[in-house]
Amino acid sequence: MNKHFHIFCCFLLSLCLSCTNSGIDVPVIAGGDVVVVGGGPAGVSAAYAAAREGAQVVLIERDGYLGGLWTGGLVLPLNASRALEKDGQARQSCTGIMGEMVSRLEGMDMIYPNEGRSGPVPDPEATKYMLQCMLEEVGVQVIYYALACDIVKKRDSIKAVIIETKGGRLAVTGKQFIDCTGDGDVFAWAGEDFDLRKYHIGAMYRVGGVPEEMKLGTRTPISGVRVMNIRSEDDQNGLDVLNNSRLQNLIRKRIWEETQDLKKKEGGENIYLLDTPAKLGIRMTRVLKGQYCLTLDDSMKWTEFPDCIGLAGRDATIEYNGTKYKWSERPIWQIPYRSLLPVKTANLLVAGRCCCFDEGLTWDAREVGTCIVTGQAAGTAAALCARENTSPGKLQVDSLRSVLRERGVRLEF
Numbered sequence: 001m002n003k004h005f006h007i008f009c010c011f012l013l014s015l016c017l018s019c020t021n022s023g024i025d026v027p028v029i030a031g032g033d034v035v036v037v038g039g040g041p042a043g044v045s046a047a048y049a050a051a052r053e054g055a056q057v058v059l060i061e062r063d064g065y066l067g068g069l070w071t072g073g074l075v076l077p078l079n080a081s082r083a084l085e086k087d088g089q090a091r092q093s094c095t096g097i098m099g100e101m102v103s104r105l106e107g108m109d110m111i112y113p114n115e116g117r118s119g120p121v122p123d124p125e126a127t128k129y130m131l132q133c134m135l136e137e138v139g140v141q142v143i144y145y146a147l148a149c150d151i152v153k154k155r156d157s158i159k160a161v162i163i164e165t166k167g168g169r170l171a172v173t174g175k176q177f178i179d180c181t182g183d184g185d186v187f188a189w190a191g192e193d194f195d196l197r198k199y200h201i202g203a204m205y206r207v208g209g210v211p212e213e214m215k216l217g218t219r220t221p222i223s224g225v226r227v228m229n230i231r232s233e234d235d236q237n238g239l240d241v242l243n244n245s246r247l248q249n250l251i252r253k254r255i256w257e258e259t260q261d262l263k264k265k266e267g268g269e270n271i272y273l274l275d276t277p278a279k280l281g282i283r284m285t286r287v288l289k290g291q292y293c294l295t296l297d298d299s300m301k302w303t304e305f306p307d308c309i310g311l312a313g314r315d316a317t318i319e320y321n322g323t324k325y326k327w328s329e330r331p332i333w334q335i336p337y338r339s340l341l342p343v344k345t346a347n348l349l350v351a352g353r354c355c356c357f358d359e360g361l362t363w364d365a366r367e368v369g370t371c372i373v374t375g376q377a378a379g380t381a382a383a384l385c386a387r388e389n390t391s392p393g394k395l396q397v398d399s400l401r402s403v404l405r406e407r408g409v410r411l412e413f
């Protein structure tokens, strides 16, 4: 690999006025068969899956830990793995990498089963540790404290991701790229079309010292520790940095004040604020307009896809065609491979909360469990493409499905 990858700043830094007229070198610090951008649930799953298939994998993460909103945002309950099955029973079904993560956390005694409620709840620190161990085991190179800020694209292919670090701008090259930023940063730079969805921005936080019998928040594996959910303002643009800063201040204050109020409740004298989230609760931003838009309709009608790469379940109650459905009345649904495929970029896959699904399915498609499922499929596909020297759009879907099946992913109802 070249020591330096010559990139012209007028291309890289088209928005930076001071650098538009001369060439600069951006040193290449790493390269791989597969480059994953974002180390949330989707990104870790993608990187792990790709490395297990023999790919050399680099994962770029802007923070200093893995898990994204799952750990850093304290959005702990794994509730998207529950749904109605064809036999008429509502069940939890964690297969593939999600099943492996749940088993590992069970082995550490760090996941609260939460049966019949909102799905199993892991401990965030145990989860960060577990995710790090998984990537170390398969040899993924993780680059922390690296904000991806641009790409180098030639014709229809990405050549490198540019990262902003304390040591300056650097490049990471690769054959296949996976956008797991949650916000679709990479596909936006690549010129893909997208929807910008505005949701309520909130936050989760944890309190300790809660008496066993007290009804408060969601239980966690650590006795006396509960996770709490703050709903803030609706219809917020999660890409607006000034508004996010305003909400960050507002929410931190509210968390502190709510905790002081909890202390005044009967039995709440010993309650204390354990932690605020490292990440603001931005639910949705960009959603890819990909090769297939998975719809709420598909999910309610047991739609079968020949290119199904995994199944997902439900979180909330919804109203569908005038009827209210609880999670236990809503079918398990299939995810087609085409929902992970952009239209204009040959060597890019998208996984997690920014892959292609319609507004109606947003609540379910963005759940941690679903993100792990799409991550596993994207990582596996990218590794096969790198090995076979092909592109995600040309990959034989049957070969992808057979690897996923061998890896324990459920593909049929």
Ligand SMILES: Cc1cc2nc3c(=O)[nH]c(=O)nc-3n(C[C@H](O)[C@H](O)[C@H](O)COP(=O)(O)OP(=O)(O)OC[C@H]3O[C@@H](n4cnc5c(N)ncnc54)[C@H](O)[C@@H]3O)c2cc1C
Binding pocket: 037, 038, 039, 040, 041, 042, 043, 060, 061, 062, 063, 066, 067, 068, 069, 070, 073, 075, 076, 077, 078, 079, 080, 146, 147, 148, 149, 180, 181, 182, 183, 185, 202, 203, 204, 280, 281, 282, 283, 351, 352, 353, 354, 366, 367, 368, 369, 371
């Ligand atoms: C308040 C709230 C409550 C929720 N509650 C639940 C719940 O109870 N159960 C549930 O299953 N889901 C819940 N969710 C949804 C779920 O947490 C997310 O949708 C899920 O974590 C998305 O996973 P992801 O990997 O796609 O993205 P993220 O979790 O957002 O991870 C993206 C990762 O990419 C990194 N990144 C982003 N941009 C860049 C960049 N340019 N360069 C480098 N790194 C980058 C981020 O730091 C992060 O680590 C909740 C969400 C919110 C906001």
